[in-house]
Amino acid sequence: MVPSYISRSVAGSYDNEAVAIFALIFTFYLYIKVCSWGGYTFIINLIPMHVLLCIVTGRFSSRLYIAYAPLVVLGTLLAALVPVVGFNAVMTSEHFASFLVFIIIHVVAFVYYIKGILSPKMFKVAVTLVVSVGLAVCCAVIAVLIALVASSPTKGWSGRSLSLLD
Numbered sequence: 001m002v003p004s005y006i007s008r009s010v011a012g013s014y015d016n017e018a019v020a021i022f023a024l025i026f027t028f029y030l031y032i033k034v035c036s037w038g039g040y041t042f043i044i045n046l047i048p049m050h051v052l053l054c055i056v057t058g059r060f061s062s063r064l065y066i067a068y069a070p071l072v073v074l075g076t077l078l079a080a081l082v083p084v085v086g087f088n089a090v091m092t093s094e095h096f097a098s099f100l101v102f103i104i105i106h107v108v109a110f111v112y113y114i115k116g117i118l119s120p121k122m123f124k125v126a127v128t129l130v131v132s133v134g135l136a137v138c139c140a141v142i143a144v145l146i147a148l149v150a151s152s153p154t155k156g157w158s159g160r161s162l163s164l165l166d
Contacts, residue, residue, distance in 0.1 A: 041094045048101035
């Protein structure tokens with residue numbers, strides 16, 4: 001695949017690296033192709049579903065947090081750099097699942113952290129306090145989101161989603 005590797009290759013010496021480099025470059029190529037036609041929204045919604053399933057089934061770990069949190073931040077920033085996407089990466093409802101799971105995984109990570117620090121009795125008191133404050137904040141955020149979506153002429157749906165519903 002790569003002439004510099006083939007010229008130095010002896011039975012198994014550099015062959016795996018040549019395949020790995022090809023796979024890496026091919027993956028980037030396919031990602032750019034997917035971004036150009038908007039198929040990235042399927043990827044950015046499948047990954048949060050998997051992460052949410054891991055959280056619900058009790059398979060949350062710090063490795064899941066370390067893998068998912070930067071993915072959402074960097075993925076959104078990089079998707080915004082694609083001219084076809086632009087600010088749609090943060091403005092359309094197609095991306096809300098990834099942001100919601102992003103918030104959920106931060107809450108779950110915080111709960112695991114606090115649970116490790118506090119005694120069981122203090123943890124129960126802290127959970128009661130946080131749940132009551134969290135519900136108030138969530139209600140306020142949901143009210144703001146409903147107002148923003150209601151003020152939109154397409155109610156937050158993109159043209160692609162509306163044509164799918166039609």
